[in-house]
Amino acid sequence: MIARTFVMVLTLTAGAAWAHLTPPVVVVPERDAVMSQHAGAKKLSQRDVSLTAEERKAIQSAYGWRATDELHGFYMGRDDAGKLLGASVFMTEATMHGIIRVAVGLTPDGRVKDAQVVEVAEEIYAHMKPLMDRGFTKRYAGLGIGSSFEPPAASAGGADAMGQHYDGIVGRMVQRAVILYNVGITKRGVT
Numbered sequence: 789m790i791a792r793t794f795v796m797v798l799t800l801t802a803g804a805a806w807a808h809l810t811p812p813v814v815v816v817p818e819r820d821a822v823m824s825q826h827a828g829a830k831k832l833s834q835r836d837v838s839l840t841a842e843e844r845k846a847i848q849s850a851y852g853w854r855a856t857d858e859l860h861g862f863y864m865g866r867d868d869a870g871k872l873l874g875a876s877v878f879m880t881e882a883t884m885h886g887i888i889r890v891a892v893g894l895t896p897d898g899r900v901k902d903a904q905v906v907e908v909a910e911e912i913y914a915h916m917k918p919l920m921d922r923g924f925t926k927r928y929a930g931l932g933i934g935s936s937f938e939p940p941a942a943s944a945g946g947a948d949a950m951g952q953h954y955d956g957i958v959g960r961m962v963q964r965a966v967i968l969y970n971v972g973i974t975k976r977g978v979t
Contacts, residue, residue: 810886810910815920818878818891821904822863825876825893829865835875836861837972847971853964860968872896875969878906879961883954885911890925890958892965898974899932903962915950924955928962933970937963 826832837860839847848854865873876893886909893902903925908916924939931937937959939952 812887812907813910813913814907816891816904816906818906821891821906822876824904825891825902826863826865826874829873830868831866831870833864833866834861835864835973837968839972843971847967851963851967853967855964855968860972862969862973874901875973877965877968879965881957881961883909883912883957885909888912888954888957888961890961890965892962894966894969897932898966898970899930900928900962900966903928903958905958912954915948916954919951919955925958925962928959931966933966
């Protein structure tokens, strides 16, 4: 019994070391991100979107992204008359050094209104801080479904190689939010 417990503890310890998890750093509380992306909205609701198998295939074929999450929750901001003013969605990416979580605000026609890094693993934070300090996500404002979300070659701006790597990851996350909105909301005519 003691030998089996020792092996189990050793296995769990080795697994935890392999996972290389670090605690998250909350950069912007989720509530604050949603409120800032829906400033002026009088009503806020949530719309859950689940992609069909056909939509998943089309997304992978057109954009090279394999959407794996079952459900995507969009916050929909409206005026007093019920007119859609914008939407936002949280995107999460698991990297080898931990997670990155981004809030993406969208216009009714599916363009980026705002993007904010809301949470990153502690280890990633040090690499991304120079990018966040200069507001690197502002460059996504106005981009839509056919836009390039790749960082410009000169985007390093004080970021090290890992920062540049995570810059690219955030760009792909923002692009995926635009794709999800356009496929799951706009093309379905559901707002």
